[in-house]
Amino acid sequence: MAVHSKFRRFFYNRLATVGLFIVLVVLVVSAAAPILPLTDPNQTVLTNRLLPPGSEGHPLGADELGRDMLSRLIWGTRVSLAVGLSATAIAALVGSLIGIFAAFYGGWLDNTLMRGIDMLMAFPYMLLALAIVAVLGAGLFNALVAISVVNIPFFARNVRGATVGLVRLEYVDAARLSGKSDMEVLFGELLPNVLPVIFITISTTVGWMILETAGLSFLGLGAQPPTADLGSMLGEGRKSILVAPHVATLPGLVILVLVIGINLLGDGLRDVLDPYLRSGALVSPRPATEVDTDLRRRLRSGDAVEPGTEVSPDGPGGNDGGGNDGGTVPLSVRELRTWFWQRSGRTSSAVRATDGVSFQVPRGAALGIMGESGSGKSVTALSVLGLVPTPPGRIMDGSIRFNGEELIGAPIERLRHYRGNRIAYIFQNPMTSLNPLITVGEQIAESVRHHQGVSRAAARERAQELMDKVQIPNAAARVDSYPHELSGGMRQRVGIAVALANDPDVIIADEPTTALDVTIQAQILKLLDDLRRSEGVSLVFISHDFGVISELCDRVVVMYAGQVVESGTVDEIYRHPLHPYTRRLMACVPRLGDRARALTAIPGLPPALDDLPTGCRFADRCDVVTDACREAPVELRGHGAREARCILVEETSA
Amino acid sequence: MHRYIIKRLILMIPVLLGISIIVFFIMALIPGDAAQAILGSFATPENVARLRAELGLDKPLVQRYFIWLGNIVQGDFGRSYSLDRPVIDEVLDRLGPTMLLAGTSLILASILGMFAGIVAAIKQFGWQDAAFTFVVLIGISTPSFWLGLMFVLLFSLQLGWFPVSGMTAVVGGGGFLDVVRHLVLPSVTLAVVATGVIARLTRSTMLEVLRRDFVRSARAKGLPERTVIMKHAFRNALVNIIPVLGIQAGFVIGGAVYIETVFQWPGIGRMLVNAILTRDVLLVQGGVVVVAAIYVVINLMADVLQHVLDPRISV
Numbered sequence: 001m002a003v004h005s006k007f008r009r010f011f012y013n014r015l016a017t018v019g020l021f022i023v024l025v026v027l028v029v030s031a032a033a034p035i036l037p038l039t040d041p042n043q044t045v046l047t048n049r050l051l052p053p054g055s056e057g058h059p060l061g062a063d064e065l066g067r068d069m070l071s072r073l074i075w076g077t078r079v080s081l082a083v084g085l086s087a088t089a090i091a092a093l094v095g096s097l098i099g100i101f102a103a104f105y106g107g108w109l110d111n112t113l114m115r116g117i118d119m120l121m122a123f124p125y126m127l128l129a130l131a132i133v134a135v136l137g138a139g140l141f142n143a144l145v146a147i148s149v150v151n152i153p154f155f156a157r158n159v160r161g162a163t164v165g166l167v168r169l170e171y172v173d174a175a176r177l178s179g180k181s182d183m184e185v186l187f188g189e190l191l192p193n194v195l196p197v198i199f200i201t202i203s204t205t206v207g208w209m210i211l212e213t214a215g216l217s218f219l220g221l222g223a224q225p226p227t228a229d230l231g232s233m234l235g236e237g238r239k240s241i242l243v244a245p246h247v248a249t250l251p252g253l254v255i256l257v258l259v260i261g262i263n264l265l266g267d268g269l270r271d272v273l274d275p276y277l278r279s280g281a282l283v284s285p286r287p288a289t290e291v292d293t294d295l296r297r298r299l300r301s302g303d304a305v306e307p308g309t310e311v312s313p314d315g316p317g318g319n320d321g322g323g324n325d326g327g328t329v330p331l332s333v334r335e336l337r338t339w340f341w342q343r344s345g346r347t348s349s350a351v352r353a354t355d356g357v358s359f360q361v362p363r364g365a366a367l368g369i370m371g372e373s374g375s376g377k378s379v380t381a382l383s384v385l386g387l388v389p390t391p392p393g394r395i396m397d398g399s400i401r402f403n404g405e406e407l408i409g410a411p412i413e414r415l416r417h418y419r420g421n422r423i424a425y426i427f428q429n430p431m432t433s434l435n436p437l438i439t440v441g442e443q444i445a446e447s448v449r450h451h452q453g454v455s456r457a458a459a460r461e462r463a464q465e466l467m468d469k470v471q472i473p474n475a476a477a478r479v480d481s482y483p484h485e486l487s488g489g490m491r492q493r494v495g496i497a498v499a500l501a502n503d504p505d506v507i508i509a510d511e512p513t514t515a516l517d518v519t520i521q522a523q524i525l526k527l528l529d530d531l532r533r534s535e536g537v538s539l540v541f542i543s544h545d546f547g548v549i550s551e552l553c554d555r556v557v558v559m560y561a562g563q564v565v566e567s568g569t570v571d572e573i574y575r576h577p578l579h580p581y582t583r584r585l586m587a588c589v590p591r592l593g594d595r596a597r598a599l600t601a602i603p604g605l606p607p608a609l610d611d612l613p614t615g616c617r618f619a620d621r622c623d624v625v626t627d628a629c630r631e632a633p634v635e636l637r638g639h640g641a642r643e644a645r646c647i648l649v650e651e652t653s654a
Numbered sequence: 655m656h657r658y659i660i661k662r663l664i665l666m667i668p669v670l671l672g673i674s675i676i677v678f679f680i681m682a683l684i685p686g687d688a689a690q691a692i693l694g695s696f697a698t699p700e701n702v703a704r705l706r707a708e709l710g711l712d713k714p715l716v717q718r719y720f721i722w723l724g725n726i727v728q729g730d731f732g733r734s735y736s737l738d739r740p741v742i743d744e745v746l747d748r749l750g751p752t753m754l755l756a757g758t759s760l761i762l763a764s765i766l767g768m769f770a771g772i773v774a775a776i777k778q779f780g781w782q783d784a785a786f787t788f789v790v791l792i793g794i795s796t797p798s799f800w801l802g803l804m805f806v807l808l809f810s811l812q813l814g815w816f817p818v819s820g821m822t823a824v825v826g827g828g829g830f831l832d833v834v835r836h837l838v839l840p841s842v843t844l845a846v847v848a849t850g851v852i853a854r855l856t857r858s859t860m861l862e863v864l865r866r867d868f869v870r871s872a873r874a875k876g877l878p879e880r881t882v883i884m885k886h887a888f889r890n891a892l893v894n895i896i897p898v899l900g901i902q903a904g905f906v907i908g909g910a911v912y913i914e915t916v917f918q919w920p921g922i923g924r925m926l927v928n929a930i931l932t933r934d935v936l937l938v939q940g941g942v943v944v945v946a947a948i949y950v951v952i953n954l955m956a957d958v959l960q961h962v963l964d965p966r967i968s969v
Contacts, residue, residue: 115672122673122946124904124949125905125908126905130927137933138931218912252804264791282861391779432868435890437965
């Protein structure tokens with residue numbers, strides 16, 4: 001990220017700007033203390049003892065020796081700031097040096113230094129500071145030393161961690177080989193790269209250090225009279241808290257405001273400097289995908305996508321999937337548009353992950369959805385029961401009906417009623433989609449219990465049956481296993497058992513075998529095929545692999561750049577693909593006994609989904625593209641029982 | 655599990671030794687001489703020499719360390735000259751009140767912090783989250799010693815709801831309710847900072863966990879949101895939160911130093927501050943060693959608890 005945009009990002013964060021403002025004001029005022037028209041902070045005027053705020057000549061009153069509070073606060077802030085910042089600088093310098101040397105030289109030096117740091121961290125932070133003050137004696141400088149020492153470990157650890165990662169990188173080796181000395185590598189190559197880590201650590205500790213030094217002074221262990229910092233003023237003011245509360249209250253308020261400013265500023269800096277926070281890793285998805293408010297309104301008024309407007313009446317499934325056809329078509333998706341909204345600064349733009357997807361799943365059928373990664377097939381699948389993460393996902397348009405009931409915009413209770421009960425999912429990665437802390441038996445049983453309301457014991461028994469059904473050997477023992485105790489194939493069998501838990505009508509399998517070995521893949525596919533036939537469920541099978549789809553499915557929908565580009569039976573698509581994209585995909589499928597076929601990748605990349613062309617989305621990669629292709633959006637047109645989204649396909653070609 | 659605990663107990667020994675070494679040698683750095691410090695600058699050289707011999711200060715440093723280590727293992731931390739009683743007796747007397755105060759605060763902070771963190775995470779971008787951010791910011795930026803004073807000013811002096819200081823009523827004393835009444839203000843004050851830290855951590859850990867695939871799996875099963883959040887997400891977050899609770903225990907015990915001073919709570923923190931001001935080295939030494947050892951044990955318990963919660967951590 002360029003420096004310029006880092007600044008923009010920082011100022012976009014209003015709170016950080018407030019923090020910066022507070023810190024700047026405090027810095028300027030305390031730096032200017034000598035030239036401000038202030039009374040001498042140590043001038044005692046006994047007639048002014050404990051003067052309340054608002055008194056003439058003393059806007060903030062006076063303390064128990066009649067010294068002007070405003071002047072003392074400004075001078076005290078100066079001392080507190082100087083001590084806090086010096087402590088931070090010392091801790092940062094020493095800690096960073098320890099960390100960088102330990103990481104760079106490794107071996108015994110690393111071991112000795114880091115064990116020492118560990119020892120320091122074995123103490124409660126404040127206690128170690130007290131022990132050091134006990135040795136050095138009370139005093140502002142000694143408090144500074146104590147606070148620096150106890151903060152060194154934070155810097156040493158963070159900097160070492162960051163440096164260790166860098167030392168292994170090639171450019172460090174390259175620098176060494178080019179004849180640079182250790183010091184040149186350390187300070188020329190490594191230090192600039194760990195600076196952000198040092199700044200992040202400073203931003204988290206500086207507020208603390210100011211609080212702690214003030215604390216030591218408050219206890220009488222820091223600043224000694226006549227020197228006063230905010231902490232010692234607070235400590236002295238305590239004695240007269242009953243008669244003149246302002247003497248103790250004001251220094252504390254200044255500390256509070258100052259530290260708030262520092263923390264706001266620090267948070268803002270971290271946002272800018274920490275790539276982890278910036279990646280948006282800390283955004284939690286809601287229970288269900290958000291539905292665009294406009295679409296909600298249209299759905300309520302019955303004004304949404306009319307069934308059958310886009311697909312020819314004799315398209316896939318042979319009927320329009322409206323409410324009255326729930327009997328033969330349990331699941332129908334129409335014109336689905338699920339978009340991801342990405343923000344940059346004040347503007348947001350849409351990534352059109354699915355852009356008008358329609359398909360139907362007849363009862364007992366197996367439908368394949370095929371496409372490369374990023375084509376929108378998973379988003380389509382997850383949209384069915386609102387499992388696309390919001391933010392950033394939002395369903396903008398379309399209709400999804402299950403047995404005639406509209407699911408888009410349905411209350412969350414309805415979605416929950418269907419989830420795992422009538423429509424079940426099998427996810428791609430069995431490693432991450434099972435909860436590591438819960439036994440696999442319980443992960444199956446909880447779904448049974450929730451939807452069927454049976455007892456714990458009965459649900460457990462059912463879980464074991466299901467594990468038998470998906471051919472997990474020795475299910476009785478495995479029911480209490482944790483996911484990490486099972487192999488990848490076994491875990492995916494558990495995933496299938498979870499899907500089967502409540503005898504669903506539809507199973508949506510999102511690349512269920514992609515993460516598995518080829519031999520295990522074949523076993524899982526066979527299992528899915530057998531179960532589908534024996535249990536009579538409809539299957540939606542998502543894959544990038546036509547070979548896998550052809551083994552399981554009757555029909556297939558081919559997706560490209562968020563749209564369906566072709567659909568038909570597996571056989572038709574294989575023998576006679578209509579769309580140029582499908583044609584090229586099929587050319588990649590090896591054919592038995594046909595050695596002459598060259599395996600060629602499709603040149604080029606799919607278009608960016610937030611910057612789509614007006615015309616055909618495949619045009620740039622198409623080998624038969626014409627000028628007309630780029631002029632206007634291409635409709636999905638029926639060709640007999642098939643569909644294709646290409647203007648070059650003649651009505652008669654099917 | 656037993657093997658794990660035993661292993662951890664054995665690993666504790668070098669840490670405790672390290673603590674003893676650090677404390678001993680820091681204290682040995684004291685300029686001048688403990689004997690001189692105890693007797694004051696007007697003492698005769700003969701008396702100083704005699705006390706030095708009595709305290710074993712005339713022996714080599716390393717030898718003195720082992721003698722000292724042998725003694726503290728048997729619970730002999732020497733004699734506090736300012737209080738004229740064995741250090742260990744004073745430390746043990748003070749330990750109870752500090753543990754009561756710090757323990758209450760930590761429990762309070764954990765419950766409040768985790769609850770606030772969970773709410774903020776699931777209502778991300780909502781007003782709850784904004785309010786949370788604001789409150790946490792104030793919490794972690796407040797000087798606790800000042801907050802304690804403000805509480806005294808408001809709740810004790812103005813409203814008269816709680817006593818100003820101490821642990822029990824001066825006259826009569828004792829009684830569970832009396833202790834609770836005295837405990838409210840100091841423990842709440844002490845909990846403020848820790849609550850902020852725990853809440854922040856809980857929020858970010860929950861946000862991270864809520865994105866994980868198994869949470870989507872739990873939702874795909876149609877489980878109620880409460881089950882998804884508590885059983886699936888929070889349990890996983892807790893595994894990462896517990897070690898931090900152990901570390902927070904250290905900050906709470908450290909923060910107790912201020913709070914005990916503000917509320918004149920008869921704990922170990924106030925004892926340490928007084929010992930430093932009177933240069934009672936042995937008392938500081940004993941207090942620091944005992945509290946650091948307790949902190950090590952607390953962290954051990956946190957590790958064991960984490961181990962119990964997470965079946966993946968291998969023995």
